[in-house]
Amino acid sequence: MSAPTHPDTAPIDGKATRKEWIGLLVLALPCLLIAMDMTVLHLAVPHLTASLNPTSDQLLWIVDIYGFFIAGSLITMGTLGDRIGRRKLLMIGAGCFGAASVLAAFANTSEMLIFARGVLGVAGATLMPSTLSLIRNMFHNKKERSFAIAAWMTTFMVGTAAGPLLGGLVLSYFWWGAVFLLNVPVMAVLLIVAPILLPEHKAEKFGRIDLFSAALSLVSILAIIYGIKILAAYGFGGDAIGAIIAGLFGAWIFVRRQRKLADPLLDLGLLYRRTISVPIVIQTAAIFVGMAYFMFLSQSLQLVIGLSPIQAGMAMLPATVSGIIGSLGAPVLLGRFRPGTVMTSALILTAFGFGLLSLPGSAASLYLLASGAAIFSLGITPVAMICTDMVVTAAPTDRTGSAAAMSETSAELGGALGIAVLGSVGTAIYRDAMINANVPTNLTAEAIDALRSTLGGAVHALGNAPSGIGHDVLLLARNAFSDGLQVISIICTILMILSAIGTVMVLRNATCDPAEGSDNDPDGDTVIDPTLQPAACAAGRVE
The missing domain is CATH 1.10.287 (Helix Hairpins)
Incomplete structure (x- = not known):
């Protein structure tokens, strides 16, 4: 007998049972591993380089192909889950993720490792929208659903922070491939308990996949x-x-x-709902600034202030903790205030954090860097949580996988765009300052080019140079990097202020009262199904 495919695991608007909460813990496991696999390889790069001897291009693909294939496969996998069943897709993805982890762990060539990382990316893309859409179907109480989504997002933050720490611990005792074996027992547990604790759900009617x-x-x-x-x-x-x-x-x-x-892979009609399209735009902007700045923050802590990698990780810990507090605290605020109010306040707080980081000399101040990062992290995470809540809850139950995939894809693209655009701004400022710098005459042409390209190149080229002009050029390089980081902080501040203004303008009429017929549509030009009011909206205050 096939598993039931109806979405109800508890009475509508009823409290979740112990089974749903344990199921949430089960769904958190793959999310934790997906985030860990984004960062766990960073510390292993020197070890696998010595073992596999990859070319520079191969090393780039080893590091990046995982994220590439996650982003590229999300839309397809989100829709596939709607059609074949979200639990079924979750279990297929978990099996593939575990098998690919074993393959990556014992890879003896660069090509084999690249292939295994690509399969891990595709498998990861099956897990992300499946877990989020299952949460949508498991938690019918609006406040509980908001908390469940906040907890879901928190696991990604914990996984990202835990990746380097666990990776360093494993590498202290085992070979580089052992970092991938961390995935195997977790996926085995998921395959065992998923049929017991997780409901199955899929669209009642669907055509073939194009x-x-x-x-x-x-x-x-x-x-x-x-x-x-x-x-x-x-x-x-x-x-x-x-x-x-x-x-x-x-x-x-x-x-x-x-x-x-007639039966599209991606239902573009979902974007006509303002509780889907607007949160996606706001979430993209938040991830755009957040991902880019954390990359520069790590460099500033190590290359400007001079902290070791472990010290830099500890310095970024307040930002991680504040992000977790912001994510888990958002549902509490949504029980008292409207979602538009919470999002606007969070965006203003984020802008204030970036404002601190735009102060002169902030890149060389550990206190300002840690404080500013903690403040903007505290603001960004509620924004991301509420946006995700709105998107998956406003979508029809037959399309939650597709909506979740759209949300996740926008986040991936936002992060990539932020790193590229803001990274280009910082690099341009750095190169402009360094192009006419006097460099030591005993450096090779390659070292001079590296020095004028990035601060990391300058530190590597001049770190062992004698005092004098080498020291002066390194100081100039650090100042140039700090100037670029200051400009980036100003851009992030402005973008968050504009996002706050946009939130006030578009989401100010969001309400929990279906009788008002509001889906952030004050003009009344969109037909709204009151049953599709976002959980974040339903948790807000009615006036």
Whole structure:
């Protein structure tokens, strides 16, 4: 007998049972591992480089292909979960994730490791929308659902922070491949308990999956993100621009095709709901600034202030803790205030944090860096949580996987764009300051080029140079990097202020009262199903 596919695991608006809360813990496990696998490899790079001897291009693919394939596969996997069943897809993905982890752990060539990391990315893309859409179906009480989504997001933050720490611990006793074996027992537990604790749900009616659309979405997103990554690393060039143009052209064809298909891979009609489209835009902006700044923050702590990697990780711990507090505290605020009010306040708090970081000399001050990062992290996480809550809850139950995939894809693209765009701004300021710098005459041409390209290159080239001009140039390089970081902080501050203004304008009429017929649509030009009011909205105050 097939598993039930109805979404109800508890009475509508009823409290979740112990089974649902234990099920939430089960769903948190793959999310934790997905985030860990984003960062756990960073510390292992020197070890696997010595073992596999990859070329520079191969090393780039080893590190990046995991994130590339997650972003490129989310849309397809989110829709696939709606059609074949979210629990079924979760279990298929868990099995593939575990098998690919074993393959990566025992890879003896660079090509094998690249292939295994690619499979891990595709499997990770099956897990993310499946877990989020299952939460949507398991928790019918609006406040509990908001808390469950906040807890879901928190696991990603914990996993990201825990990745380097666990990786360092494992590498102290085992070979580099052992970092991947951390995934195997967790996925085995998931496969055992998922059929017992998690409900099954899928769309009642659906057609066949358009394979051409699936391939086109994958290739288009991969091309865009690859181009952005190359642009951020090497600046403007034919490869980067060509990849981005090809990706955008593929995305244009994909959108046109979805509009013509009777049963599209991506339901573009979801974007006509303001409680889906507007939160996606705001979430993209928040991830845009957050991901980029954390990258620069790590560099500033190590290359400007001079902390060791472990010390830098400890200095970033307050930001991680405040992010967890912000995410878990958002549902409490939503029980007292409207979602638009909470989001606007959080965005203003985020802007204040970036404002601190834009003060002169902030890049060289451990106190300002740690304080500013903690404040903006405290603000960004409620924004991301509420946006995710709105998107998955406003979507029809048959389309929650697709909506979750849209939300996750926008976050991936926002992070990649932030690193590329803001990274290019910082790099341009640094290079402009360093282009006329007097450099020691005993450096090679390659060292001089590295010195004038990045602060990391300057530290490597001048770290062992004798005092004198080498010391002066290194000081100039650090000041140039700090100037770029200050400009980036100002841009982030302005963008968050604009996002707050946009939230006030568009979401100010969000209400929990279905009788008011509001879906953030004051003009009344959109037909709204009151049963699809977002959980964040339903948890807010009615006036």
